[in-house]
Amino acid sequence: MAYEKELDAAKKAASLAARLCQKVQKALLQSDVQSKSDKSPVTVADYGSQAVVSLLLQRELISEPFSLVAEEDSADLRKEGSQDIIERITKLVNDTLATEDPLKPIDSTLSTDDILRAIDCGTSEGGPNGRHWVLDPIDGTKGFLRGDQYAVALGLLEEGKVVLGVLACPNLPLASIAGNDNKNKNSSSSEEKGCLFYATIGSGTYMQPLDSRSEPVKVHVSSVENPEDASFFESFEGAHSLHDLSSSIANKLGVKAPPVRIDSQAKYGALSRGDGAIYLRFPHKGYREKIWDHVAGAIVVTEAGGIVTDAGGKALDFSKGKYLDLDTGIIVANEKIMPLLLKAVRDSIAEQENASSL
Numbered sequence: 001m002a003y004e005k006e007l008d009a010a011k012k013a014a015s016l017a018a019r020l021c022q023k024v025q026k027a028l029l030q031s032d033v034q035s036k037s038d039k040s041p042v043t044v045a046d047y048g049s050q051a052v053v054s055l056l057l058q059r060e061l062i063s064e065p066f067s068l069v070a071e072e073d074s075a076d077l078r079k080e081g082s083q084d085i086i087e088r089i090t091k092l093v094n095d096t097l098a099t100e101d102p103l104k105p106i107d108s109t110l111s112t113d114d115i116l117r118a119i120d121c122g123t124s125e126g127g128p129n130g131r132h133w134v135l136d137p138i139d140g141t142k143g144f145l146r147g148d149q150y151a152v153a154l155g156l157l158e159e160g161k162v163v164l165g166v167l168a169c170p171n172l173p174l175a176s177i178a179g180n181d182n183k184n185k186n187s188s189s190s191e192e193k194g195c196l197f198y199a200t201i202g203s204g205t206y207m208q209p210l211d212s213r214s215e216p217v218k219v220h221v222s223s224v225e226n227p228e229d230a231s232f233f234e235s236f237e238g239a240h241s242l243h244d245l246s247s248s249i250a251n252k253l254g255v256k257a258p259p260v261r262i263d264s265q266a267k268y269g270a271l272s273r274g275d276g277a278i279y280l281r282f283p284h285k286g287y288r289e290k291i292w293d294h295v296a297g298a299i300v301v302t303e304a305g306g307i308v309t310d311a312g313g314k315a316l317d318f319s320k321g322k323y324l325d326l327d328t329g330i331i332v333a334n335e336k337i338m339p340l341l342l343k344a345v346r347d348s349i350a351e352q353e354n355a356s357s358l
């Protein structure tokens with residue numbers, strides 16, 4: 001299989017980073033929240049997760065050149081007064097790496113400088129040439145802080161195309177969360193949670209329990225053909241996606257179920273196994289989507305048979321650097337529903353524009 005060793009490394013890195021995040025989420029204190037310049041909350045776990053993934057990938061793929069496009073950098077951590085937080089991150093990372101192979105003697109405890117350097121490996125710009133890993137160390141920071149859904153999202157771009165994606169979703173139940181069309185029925189109870197989704201180009205999408213050696217299962221998007229029988233996903237946060245617009249689109253399609261609102265790329269994971277059939281994401285005007293918020297999720301859904309486009313029906317282009325150039329919004333559906341969805345999107349946007357020009 002193509003990208004086998006990269007996939008092994010990516011699964012290991014995302015799972016370990018998720019373990020680190022789980023530990024912090026359990027013990028979450030208000031003092032873990034820092035502010036960064038865009039005012040979004042960022043936590044010790046965010047930096048720790050990025051350091052773990054960066055270190056693990058470099059260690060596992062030692063012979064390859066390494067480029068990482070990631071959400072965090074160490075600028076805030078290098079400011080005066082951050083020593084305590086860097087030390088906490090360093091301890092967390094060392095403790096997490098030690099759980100990877102407890103029998104291996106710890107002769108290589110990492111220093112705070114090692115951790116800062118590992119975080120700063122994520123400052124690549126990406127682009128159309130060569131290989132670039134793309135990481136969101138905690139996607140859905142707000143969900144993480146609320147104790148809800150979040151994901152460690154790791155993807156690989158090769159010559160501008162997504163070729164591999166891994167989503168570790170520690171709080172996502174193994175059983176369906178929407179329940180209307182889950183073809184990939186399994187025996188999991190709704191209590192069991194923690195999912196690892198992964199896909200490589202041309203090889204399909206698989207899900208396995210996070211933190212267990214259970215066999216992976218191949219997953220598929222919903223096969224629902226009539227949107228009336230579909231449920232749809234959208235951002236939990238109204239500030240991240242226009243809920244009114246989604247509601248208008250869903251009405252046009254005749255969708256009966258209420259929206260399923262969950263944080264992060266866990267939505268893409270849930271869609272890939274058919275929990276719901278549609279994802280609608282319409283950020284407020286002026287917001288520019290970052291590639292790390294969609295790379296892993298996009299391949300997880302497309303390899304499971306779904307279609308991911310912008311609101312105009314164009315495929316997402318991950319070759320332009322850190323940002324996606326989009327025609328308003330991102331939508332996901334299976335191939336049967338997509339033509340209807342595109343029409344409903346077009347009509348709803350036109351109605352909104354007409355209303356605002358009156």
Ligand SMILES: Nc1ncnc2c1ncn2[C@@H]1O[C@H](COP(=O)(O)OS(=O)(=O)O)[C@@H](OP(=O)(O)O)[C@H]1O
Nearest residue numbers: 138139140141235236237239240262263264283287
């Ligand atoms: N204003 C605005 N509009 C649109 N999107 C935004 C906005 N601000 C942030 N973000 C990005 O959204 C990421 C969280 O993804 P979701 O929108 O799926 O999460 S949520 O359901 O709303 O919690 C979130 O990812 P994280 O920063 O990793 O949490 C951001 O990259």
Ligand SMILES: [Mg+2]
Nearest residue numbers: 136139140293
């Ligand atoms: Mg994100």
